[in-house]
Amino acid sequence: MKQSPEMQRLEEMLRSSTLVAGGFMGTDSRPVTEVIESDAAELARLGVSAREAGARMKAITDAAIQALGTWARIDERRWAKVDEARGAIACPWSDGRAFRKRVTTVRWGDSDKRIHWSDLSIHMIGEHGFFEGRGSSFRIEPVELVRVLF
Ligand SMILES: [Zn+2]
Numbered sequence: 001m002k003q004s005p006e007m008q009r010l011e012e013m014l015r016s017s018t019l020v021a022g023g024f025m026g027t028d029s030r031p032v033t034e035v036i037e038s039d040a041a042e043l044a045r046l047g048v049s050a051r052e053a054g055a056r057m058k059a060i061t062d063a064a065i066q067a068l069g070t071w072a073r074i075d076e077r078r079w080a081k082v083d084e085a086r087g088a089i090a091c092p093w094s095d096g097r098a099f100r101k102r103v104t105t106v107r108w109g110d111s112d113k114r115i116h117w118s119d120l121s122i123h124m125i126g127e128h129g130f131f132e133g134r135g136s137s138f139r140i141e142p143v144e145l146v147r148v149l150f
Contacts, residue, residue: 003033013092014133024092024124026135039131042142048150053142054126056149057117061104071107078148080106089120093128106148115140115148 003011011032014024028035043050064072064080071079085101099119107114117125121138124130125145132139 003031007031007033010092019089019092020137022137023133024130024136024138025133026137026139028133028135030133032130032133035131035133036129039142040129043129043146046142046146048142048146050129051126053145053149054122057104057122057125057145060106060149061102061117061119061122064104065102074106078106078108080104089118091120091123091128093124095127097123099123108148115144 011025013019014032017023025032025035030038040050043053060074060078060080061082063074064082066072067081069081069083071081074080081104083103083105085103087101088098089101091097091099102119103116104118105114105116116138117140118138121132121140124132125140131142131145
């Protein structure tokens with residue numbers, strides 16, 4: 001599918017590293033529309049909408065904020081912690097939204113595995129269906145996110 005000029009501009013923005021080191025596309029050479037469509041198809045197979053995933057991520061972050069930098073117990077299986085840096089970052093979609101540089105880390109079960117997301121990731125997944133390109137430091141595979149969230 002040919003991308004519109006708007007998507008072309010967005011993609012240039014996502015690939016540039018002026019917002020975050022390395023940009024949001026990582027080493028992914030696919031067009032941004034293809035990244036979004038492929039993740040949307042994966043989510044549909046998993047029976048979850050991007051909006052639901054974003055809402056659940058936000059609920060976990062909000063719960064973890066109360067623990068002030070220590071691990072908060074979300075439920076029997078999950079723990080989450082929030083770290084905050086100074087400053088804010090604007091959404092690359094130029095929709096006037098900006099987010100604090102806050103990172104939520106989630107661990108679950110007896111696993112040593114962790115996933116993390118920023119407040120901007122929550123917004124980009126929930127509102128734009130964008131999980132970032134492969135190789136990007138905040139890329140989360142939809143299948144892994146759904147396993148952790150639900
Ligand atoms: Zn946005």
